[in-house]
Amino acid sequence: MKTCKRNSRFPMFVTLLTLIFLYVPLILVAVASFNSSKYGGAWNSFSLKWYDRLFNERAIWEALANTLFIALISTAISTTLGTLSALALYRSKNRLKGIYYALIHTPLIVPDILQGISLLLLFVTLINLCGSLCRSLFGIELELGMTTIIIAHITFCMSYVAMVVLDRLHEFDYTLLEAAQDLGASGMYTFFRVTLPQILPGIVAGALFAFMLSIDDFVITFFVKGAGDTTLPIYIQSAMRRGTPAVINALSVVFLLVTFVIVFIAQKLVTKNSESKK
Amino acid sequence: MGEFLRFENITKRYGQNTVLDNVTLEIQAGEVFSLLGPSGCGKTTLLRICGGFEPPDEGRVILDGVDITNVPANRRAVRTVFQNYALFPHLSVWENIAFGLKATGQDAKTILEKVPKYLELVQLTGYENRKPGQLSGGQRQRVAIARALINRPKVLLLDEPLAALDLKLRQRMLIELDTIHDDVGITFLFVTHDQQEAMSISDHIAVLRNGRVEQIGTPTELYEAPRTSFVAAFIGDTNFFEGTVETIEGDYCTLNIDGFPEIQLFNDKKVHRGEKIHVSIRPEKFFISAVRPEVTDAKTNLLHGKVEEVIYVGPHTRYWVRVQDWRVSVVQQHHGYGLDERRIKWDDEVWLRFGADNAYMLEHYAEVDEQLLALPDLEPEELEAVVEGGTQEVGSAE
Numbered sequence: 001m002k003t004c005k006r007n008s009r010f011p012m013f014v015t016l017l018t019l020i021f022l023y024v025p026l027i028l029v030a031v032a033s034f035n036s037s038k039y040g041g042a043w044n045s046f047s048l049k050w051y052d053r054l055f056n057e058r059a060i061w062e063a064l065a066n067t068l069f070i071a072l073i074s075t076a077i078s079t080t081l082g083t084l085s086a087l088a089l090y091r092s093k094n095r096l097k098g099i100y101y102a103l104i105h106t107p108l109i110v111p112d113i114l115q116g117i118s119l120l121l122l123f124v125t126l127i128n129l130c131g132s133l134c135r136s137l138f139g140i141e142l143e144l145g146m147t148t149i150i151i152a153h154i155t156f157c158m159s160y161v162a163m164v165v166l167d168r169l170h171e172f173d174y175t176l177l178e179a180a181q182d183l184g185a186s187g188m189y190t191f192f193r194v195t196l197p198q199i200l201p202g203i204v205a206g207a208l209f210a211f212m213l214s215i216d217d218f219v220i221t222f223f224v225k226g227a228g229d230t231t232l233p234i235y236i237q238s239a240m241r242r243g244t245p246a247v248i249n250a251l252s253v254v255f256l257l258v259t260f261v262i263v264f265i266a267q268k269l270v271t272k273n274s275e276s277k278k
Numbered sequence: 279m280g281e282f283l284r285f286e287n288i289t290k291r292y293g294q295n296t297v298l299d300n301v302t303l304e305i306q307a308g309e310v311f312s313l314l315g316p317s318g319c320g321k322t323t324l325l326r327i328c329g330g331f332e333p334p335d336e337g338r339v340i341l342d343g344v345d346i347t348n349v350p351a352n353r354r355a356v357r358t359v360f361q362n363y364a365l366f367p368h369l370s371v372w373e374n375i376a377f378g379l380k381a382t383g384q385d386a387k388t389i390l391e392k393v394p395k396y397l398e399l400v401q402l403t404g405y406e407n408r409k410p411g412q413l414s415g416g417q418r419q420r421v422a423i424a425r426a427l428i429n430r431p432k433v434l435l436l437d438e439p440l441a442a443l444d445l446k447l448r449q450r451m452l453i454e455l456d457t458i459h460d461d462v463g464i465t466f467l468f469v470t471h472d473q474q475e476a477m478s479i480s481d482h483i484a485v486l487r488n489g490r491v492e493q494i495g496t497p498t499e500l501y502e503a504p505r506t507s508f509v510a511a512f513i514g515d516t517n518f519f520e521g522t523v524e525t526i527e528g529d530y531c532t533l534n535i536d537g538f539p540e541i542q543l544f545n546d547k548k549v550h551r552g553e554k555i556h557v558s559i560r561p562e563k564f565f566i567s568a569v570r571p572e573v574t575d576a577k578t579n580l581l582h583g584k585v586e587e588v589i590y591v592g593p594h595t596r597y598w599v600r601v602q603d604w605r606v607s608v609v610q611q612h613h614g615y616g617l618d619e620r621r622i623k624w625d626d627e628v629w630l631r632f633g634a635d636n637a638y639m640l641e642h643y644a645e646v647d648e649q650l651l652a653l654p655d656l657e658p659e660e661l662e663a664v665v666e667g668g669t670q671e672v673g674s675a676e
Contacts, residue, residue, distance in 0.1 A: 178331055179364035181351045184429060185381035193381070197368045 026256060033249035050250040060251060063235035070146065070231060071214040074153035079207040081154070082161025083199070089162070090169040104166075107159040116223030119152045120144075123224060144226035152224045153214045160213060161206035168202030201269050208266035212259060282307035282465055283328070283433055288337035290323055290489075297323045298334070299489040305433075305482070310459055310466040312476040315486035316512070321469045324486075325435050328467060329358045342432055352381075357426035358435040362442065363418045365410040371397070371421050372406035378429040396424040399461060400454075416447050423458060433465045440475060452478055473513045477501070485509050501560075503546075506642040510558040517561065517607055518643070523553045530577070530634055533557065537602025541579050542634035547641065556643035561609040563636035566597060568622055570629050577634040581606070585626045599628060606630065 036047035054060060089100055107115065123144060131142045176198070180190040196203075218233040225234065232255070239248050283305040290298040298320045305311045313321035326332045328339060330351030338347045346354055357378070365374050375396055379389045397403045400420035410418055419439060426434055439455070440448040456479055459466055470476050476483050477497040485492040485500065485508070493505045504510035507518060521535035531545040533555070549555055565571070573580055583601035597608045608630060612619065622628055 173362070173364065175360050175362060175364040176366060178329075178351070179358070179360060179366070180377070180381065181331075182329060182356075182358045183378035183381055183425065184352050185377070186352060189381050193377075194366055 029249050030253050030256075032246070033253050035246070038246050050246045053247050054250045054254070057247065059230075060232075060235060060247075063230045063232045066146070066229055067215055067232040070149050070153060071211050074150050074157055074214050075207050075211040077150075078154045078157035078210050079161050079203060082158040082206060082210075083165050083203050085158070086162045086165035086169055087195075089166060090172075104159055104162050107156050108163065112156075112217075112219035113223075115156060116152075116220040119148075119155065119220065120223040123148045123151075144224060146226075146229050148224045148226070149221055149229065149231065152220050153217065156217075156220065157210035157213055160209045161203070164206035164209065165199055165202045168199045172198055205266050205269040208262055208269070212262050212266070216259070281305070282342060283311075283467070284338075284340040285324065285328070286338045286340060288324065288327060288334045288339070290320070290327065290332070290334050297489050298327075301337075301486075301489070301491055303484055303491065303494065305465060305467065308463050308465055309481035310456075310468055310479050312468045312470060312480040312483040313486055314470055314473060314476040314483050314512075315492075316471055318488075319486040320489040321471075321486050322437060325358075325437055325467065325469045328433070329356055329435050330354045355429075355432040356435060357429060357431040357433075358437065359419075359422045359426050359439045361437045361439070363410075363422040365418055365421055365425070367410050370407050370409055371402060371413070374410065374421055375406075375424045375428055377425060382429065392428055396428045399427070399458060400424040415443050416451055419443065419451060420454070423455070427458075427462055427464065430462075431464060433467055436466060436468045438469055438471070440470070440472070448475070455479060477513065485512060503638055504558060504640065507556065507558070507640055507644055507646050510638075510640065511646040515561050515607060515609075516558045517604075518640075519557050519559065519604065519637075520643075521555065521557065523549050523551055523555060526551060533637075535604075537604060538581060539579075541637065542577050543637050543639070544635045545639075547639045549639065556640045557637045558640055559632060559637045561596070561607040562594075562611070563632050564606070564608045564610075565631040566599070566608050566610050566622060567629050567631070568620065568626060571631050573631070575633075579632050579634065579637075581630040581632075583628060583630060585622060585624055585628055588622065588624055595622075597622065597628075599630060601630070 033050055034046050034048070035044055036049060037044035085104065089097065089104065092100070094100070127142045127144075134140045134142050172195075176194055177190060180194045185193065216233065217231075218237065221231050221234060222237075225231070230238075232251075236248050236251065239245070281304045283303075285301055285303040288298050288301045289296070301320070301324060303311075303324075313324060315321050323332065327334050330346075330349060334347065338345050340346070341355070346356075366377065369377065372393055376389050376393050379392060393406070394403065397406060400423055402417060402420055402424065405413070405417065410421065413421065419442075422439070423434075436455075440451055443451060452475060455466075459479075466479075468476070468479060477500075480497055482494060482496055483500055484494045487508055493500060493509045495503070500509060500513050504513065504516075510516045510518070519535050519538075521533040521538075521541065524532045524534045524540065526545060526549075529545055531543050531549065533541040533543045535541055543557065547555070570582075571580070581599075581601050583599040583606065585597055586600050586605065587596075587598040589596040594609050594611045597610065599606045599608055
C-alpha cells in the first residue's frame with residue numbers, strides 16, 4: 001500500500017484529461033447523430049432518422065464511391081512507387097543520397113494548402129499547354145477532375161509509403177541478398193522470395209496509411225478537384241454549409257468507425273514489425 | 279586429384295589500401311583449406327572474391343579448369359556459410375534448406391527427396407518447421423551448412439563459421455564440420471583467425487598477413503617448420519633466440535647464443551659460418567628436470583637456469599625459466615600421477631634438455647606484436663579462455 005501512495009497520480013490525471021480532450025468532441029458527434037433535433041445543441045429525443053436519411057441520400061453514396069475509388073487507385077500506385085523509391089534509396093551509394101532522403105520527406109512537412117495550390121498551378125499550366133494538342137490529337141479533353149485528384153493523392157501518399165518502407169529496410173540484413181545470390185537465385189527470385197517478404201509488413205502498413213490519408217484528405221483535394229466530382233470530405237464540408245449537419249453527424253460516426261478499424265490494423269502491423277525486428 | 283581451385287595473382291585495393299597483394303593459392307579437390315590470419319589480413323576479402331561478391335582488381339580465380347573471375351555469384355558452383363549465417367528469417371528451416379534447389383528451378387520431387395537427407399546430415403530432422411529465430415546458435419549454423427551444401431557445390435566457403443558460438447559449442451561444431459566434410463567430400467575453404475580451429479580441421483593452411491601469403495603448408499609443417507617469426511608466433515607458442523653460426527658439421531651446425539653454451543642445430547637452411555640467424559624453439563620441445571640429466575648424445579643440448587614462474591593447468595605445467603638474459607617458456611606434460619610427482623617450484627635450479635632437431639631456423643625474423651598475435655579480435659570472455667589455455671610467451675632477450 002505504501003508504495004502505491006508514493007506514486008504520483010499526476011501523470012494519470014494528465015492522461016485522463018488528454019483522453020477527455022481528444023474524445024469528448026467525437027462522443028458529442030456520436031450523441032448528436034442520435035438526436036432528433038435538426039441543429040443539435042439541445043437534446044430532443046432519440047432517433048435514427050438521420051441514419052435513415054443518410055442511407056437514402058444518393059449524393060453521399062456517390063461521394064463515398066468516388067472517395068473509395070480515388071483511395072484505392074492512389075494507394076495502389078503510391079504504394080508501388082513509394083516502395084520502389086525506398087528500395088532505390090536504400091541501395092543507392094550516390095553522394096546525393098542525403099538530399100534524396102530530404103526530398104522524400106519534405107512533402108510530409110510542407111503544408112497541405114501549399115501542396116494544393118502548387119498542384120493546382122501545375123495542372124492548370126499543363127492543361128493550358130497540352131489541352132488543345134490532346135483535343136486535336138486524341139480527342140481527349142483535359143480538365144480538373146478525378147484524374148487530377150488521384151495524381152495529387154499519389155504525390156503525398158508516396159512519401160508516407162517510402163518513409164515506412166525505408167524504415168523497414170534499414171533493419172534489413174543485406175547479407176540475406178548475398179546469401180540468396182550465393183544459393184543461385186536470380187535478382188527477380190531474390191526480390192520476390194527474400195526482399196519482398198521481409199519488407200511486406202512495411203509495405204502493408206504504408207499502404208494502409210496511404211489509404212487513410214487519401215480518404216481523409218480535404219485541403220489538397222479541394223484545390224485540384226474539378227467542378228463535378230466530389231469526395232466525401234468535400235461533400236461533408238459543403239453539406240455543413242448548406243445546413244444539414246445532422247445527417248453529417250451520422251455520416252461522421254460511420255466514417256469514424258471505418259477509420260478506427262483501418263488505423264487499428266495499421267498500428268497492429270507496425271508494432272508487429274518492431275517486435276520482429278528485435 | 280591435383281589442383282582444383284586456383285587464385286592467381288589476386289590483388290584487391292580499397293582506395294589507397296591494398297587488401298590483397300598478389301596472392302596465389304592452389305587448393306586441392308576435396309581438401310579443407312584454411313585461410314588463417316589476424317583481422318584485416320585480407321582473408322575474408324579473398325573469400326568474397328571466390329564467392330563472386332567482389333571482383334578482384336587484378337588476377338584470376340580458376341575453378342576446376344574454368345576461369346570464373348567474371349562469373350556472377352549466382353552462377354558459380356560455390357556456396358557460402360556466412361559469418362552471421364544469413365538465414366532467411368521469414369522461412370522455415372525446411373524452406374531455408376530448400377531455397378537453393380527452388381531458386382535453381384529443381385522439381386518438387388528432387389526437393390522432397392533431398393531436403394530430408396540434408397536435414398539428417400546436419401542432425402536437424404524434426405526441426406524443419408521451425409523458424410531461424412527459434413533455433414540456437416549451433417542449430418542455425420547447421421541450417422546454414424545444409425542450405426549451402428544441398429546444391430552440391432564444388433567448393434564450400436566458410437567465413438568464420440564458428441566465431442559466433444561459445445567455446446564449448448565451437449569445439450563440438452568443429453568436429454561436426456569435420457564429419458560433414460568426410461561425408462560430402464566437397465572442397466572446403468575455411469576462413470578463420472583462430473589458429474586452433476585451422477589446425478584441427480585443415481589439410482592445408484595459408485597464413486595471411488597484411489594481404490600477403492606468409493606461408494602455405496600442412497598444419498604440422500606450419501607448426502614445426504615456420505618460415506617466419508610471424509607464423510611461428512601466430513601458430514602456437516614459441517621461444518625466439520638470436521645467435522651466430524660457429525661451426526658447420528655435415529647437416530648440423532653449432533650456434534652461439536649470447537649467454538648459452540654452444541647449441542647444436544639442424545642446418546636445413548644451409549647457413550654459413552658467421553651468419554646471424556634466428557631460431558624458434560617450441561615450449562614443449564624442452565624437457566625440464568631438477569637434476570642434471572645424463573647427456574650421451576652429441577645432438578642433445580642442455581641449458582641451466584632458474585624457474586621464475588610456474589603455472590599448473592592440470593594436464594601440463596608451464597614454466598618460465600631464466601637462462602642468463604633469456605626468459606624461456608617451457609611446457610611439461612604430466613604423464614604420471616600428479617600428486618606423486620616431484621614438483622618443480624618457483625626459484626628451483628633446473629636443467630632444460632632439447633634435441634638439435636627441435637630448434638628451427640627462421641628464414642625471416644621481425645619483432646612480433648605479441649598482443650596482436652596472441653589475441654586476435656577476441657571478446658573479453660574468449661580472452662579469458664585463451665589465458666587459461668596458455669598465453670603466448672615469446673622468450674626474448676630483455
